[in-house]
Amino acid sequence: MNxxxxxxxxxxxxxxxxxxxxxxxxxxxxxxxxxRRLDASPAATPLRFWAWFDGALLAxxxxxAAFLPASIPVFLYYL
Amino acid sequence: xxTHPYLRAYLAGVFVPTLVLPLLLIVFIVVRIVLQVPVPIExxxxxxxxxxxxxxxxxxxxxxxxxxxxxxxxxxxxxILPLIMAPVGALVATCLHVLAFGAHGVTWFQAAYVPYxxxxxxxxAALAGYYLVWKYIVGSLNRVLGIA
Numbered sequence: 001m002n003x004x005x006x007x008x009x010x011x012x013x014x015x016x017x018x019x020x021x022x023x024x025x026x027x028x029x030x031x032x033x034x035x036r037r038l039d040a041s042p043a044a045t046p047l048r049f050w051a052w053f054d055g056a057l058l059a060x061x062x063x064x065a066a067f068l069p070a071s072i073p074v075f076l077y078y079l
Numbered sequence: 080x081x082t083h084p085y086l087r088a089y090l091a092g093v094f095v096p097t098l099v100l101p102l103l104l105i106v107f108i109v110v111r112i113v114l115q116v117p118v119p120i121e122x123x124x125x126x127x128x129x130x131x132x133x134x135x136x137x138x139x140x141x142x143x144x145x146x147x148x149x150x151x152x153x154x155x156x157x158x159i160l161p162l163i164m165a166p167v168g169a170l171v172a173t174c175l176h177v178l179a180f181g182a183h184g185v186t187w188f189q190a191a192y193v194p195y196x197x198x199x200x201x202x203x204a205a206l207a208g209y210y211l212v213w214k215y216i217v218g219s220l221n222r223v224l225g226i227a
Contacts, residue, residue, distance in 0.1 A: 054214070057207045064204045070191035071201050076106070077127055077177075077187070078161065078168055078205060079099040079212075 084226050085140050091220040092139030095212055096132040103127060118188045123177040126168050134164060139217060143226055153221070157213020161205045 065072055107120045142156045172178035172187070179186045184194035193201060221227035 054211060057211060061204055061208055061211075064200065068193070068197060068201070070187070070193050071197075071204065073106075073123075073191050074187050074193065074201065075205065075208065076099065076103060077123055077172070078164055079096055079127065079131060 084143060087224045087226050088140045088143040088221070089136035091217055091224055091226070092136035093132040094135075094220055095216055096127065096135050100128060100132075116190075118190050119175075119177060120188060122175040123172065123188055125175060126171045130167070130171070131164070134160065135217075139221070143221075152214070153218040153227075154210045154214030157217060158206045158210040160213075161202065161209050165202060165205070 065075070103124055107124060110116045110118060111120055138157070138160050142151075142153060145151070146153075146156075169178055173180075177188055179189070181192075184192055185198070186192050218227065
């Protein structure tokens with residue numbers, strides 16, 4: 001392929017493909033809105049609830065074992 | 080990672096009891112050999128050494144098999160296991176004279192006395208413990224092994 005063919009190919013490609021226009025940018029920063037939507041998503045609340053619930057369960061288990069140490073060998077027996 | 084999923088489920092299930100076993104052995108050595116306390120721990124170790132790991136592994140295999148149909152969270156699936164293990168363990172312990180039923184409570188290992196009124200809270204605590212173990216340890220292992 002010589003230089004003439006390359007120029008011809010370039011010309012044909014430029015004719016075939018429309019020029020890419022510059023993408024219009026939003027007038028404001030959208031990232032804070034994305035963060036707000038993530039915070040307000042319905043999945044976030046149950047996850048937080050279950051984390052608290054599991055933490056409370058763990059704390060309850062520790063308190064239970066502290067008040068009834070005789071239960072510790074029984075728990076070990078079942079693990 | 081799609082080969083032998085049930086084997087991987089079994090191995091993920093036996094992980095926790097396998098970690099607890101050395102602790103039991105340490106307790107056994109300290110109590111029976113070092114301190115020479117006359118408590119029949121060795122008889123009580125048969126159930127956690129022989130039955131519990133297998134049950135955990137089989138239960139995790141059952142979870143893998145049943146989850147596409149039931150969609151039960153793994154924590155709740157694990158919390159069901161004490162319903163089976165509690166009577167089986169009590170039966171084995173009674174046969175091995177590790178568990179004795181008295182007038183007002185039960186005595187484990189001839190030393191740990193639990194009144195009858197505290198058996199229900201103990202059982203609920205076991206449910207909670209199993210729920211947490213299965214949700215956070217077995218569940219994460221299942222994800223690591225690519226079977227969750």
